Amino acid sequence: MAGKTGRGLKGDLRLARELSWSNFGRNVVFYAPSFAYYKGLGAPRSPLDFPSVSVTGGGCALNCDHCGGRLLRTMIPAPTPEELIKVCEAIEAGGGAGCLISGGCLPNGAVPLRNFAKAIKEIRRRSRLKLVVHTGLIDRETARELGEAGIDAALIDVVGSEATLREIYHLNASLKDFDNSLRFLREAGIPVVPHVLVGIHHGRIKGEYNALKLIARHDPAALILIVFFPVKGTRMEGDDPPRLFEVAKFMVDARIALPNKPIALGCARPKGAYRAALDSFAIEAGVNAVAFPTKEAVELAKALRLKISYSRVCCSQIYENLVR
Structure with missing residues (x-):
């Protein structure tokens, strides 16, 4: 693991970068889907390029400490199958490439998707949209129905600490529930792109390494790393993000744990100087994709003579978009 090799962080970043380049080539994809404001790709973007859609509107039974349902307010509401x-x-019709179908959770940690499976299947039949679904915890039958509906990928936040589940997510669940969810999605033939939210326990590293071990057992299509940042109006608005050094070490360890899987730095992460430094660490660690990259990340990628690609879809599609 990083920090225990005697190489120091720079040496560990170099090791991860060279491992990534040996498996994927000197490539990086920069993503800018339309569910967040961004001006970095040059040409104007449409709000319908790749938006997020909530099947619960602004509702969420968990009311997690870090979100409080506020992130749902940025999504297009579609609380019925017909509206979806x-x-x-x-x-x-607006020229969009696809959408992220998400929503708030039920008390058991699941996004209520069961009633939307037929609608998603109909959307798949009628359109060429990329359909990426954030599932939360999921049972075997719902996973099977989503697989039959033909979704392009399932996203699931994997939490590796039961204390974090109780205290931050207000969820009475176990690591076994995440293990089962990953297994059910894989059995349904769905490309699974797990997310790990680094620093979710009040800015501290707690269960992230357990989550990484769990994910590695289930042959994910790709891994997305996101980083806690305080959201105004939530119970955690006064917390600090995790230390940059610890996030950089985790990126290195994620590459070592999943040497042959694409890894992306996702859209949810702090802004400002922290983001610029984090993005640079990500490029140094050889991550395969960055969502909404800072100019520092783009400049570093150019300085390293990486082959840069740009995309307006969700970074979860890195498992399809990355080519040597």
């Missing part, structure tokens, strides 16, 4: 179909029709 209409929203997706509008996205395609």
Whole structure:
């Protein structure tokens, strides 16, 4: 693991970078889907390029300390199957490439997708949209129905600490529930792209390494790393993000744990000087993709003579987009 090799952080970053380049070539993809404001890709973007859609509107039973449902307010509401179909029709009519279907959670940690499976299957039949679904915890039958509906990928935040589940997410669940969810999605034939939220326990590293070990057992299509940042109006608005050094070490360890899997730095992470430094660490660690990259990340990628690609879809699609 990083920090225990005697190489120091720079040496560990170099090791991770060379491992990534040996397996994927000197490539990086920069993503800018339309569910967040960004000006970095040059040409104007449409709000319908790749938006997020919530099947619960602004509702979430968990009311997690770090979010409090506020992130749902940025999504297009589609609380019925009929409305989801209409929203997706509008996205395609507006020239969009696809959407992230998400929503708040039920008390058991699941996004209520079961009633939307037929609608998603109909959207798949009618359109060419990329359909990426954030599932939360999921049972075997719902996973099977989403697989039959033909979704392009399932996203699931994997939490490796039961204390974090109780105290931050207000969720009475265990690591076994995440193990089962990953297994059910894989059995359904769905490309699974787990997320690890680094520093979610009040800015501290707690269960992230357990989450990484769990994910590695289930042959993910890719891994997305996101980083806690305080959201105004939530119970954790006064907390600090995790220390940059610890996040950089975790990126290195993620590459070592998953040497042959694409790794992306996702859209949820702190802004400002922290973000610029984090993005540079990510490029130094050889991550395969960065969502909404800072100019520092782009400049470093150019300085390292990486082959740069740009995309307006969700970074979860790195498992398809990355080519040697």
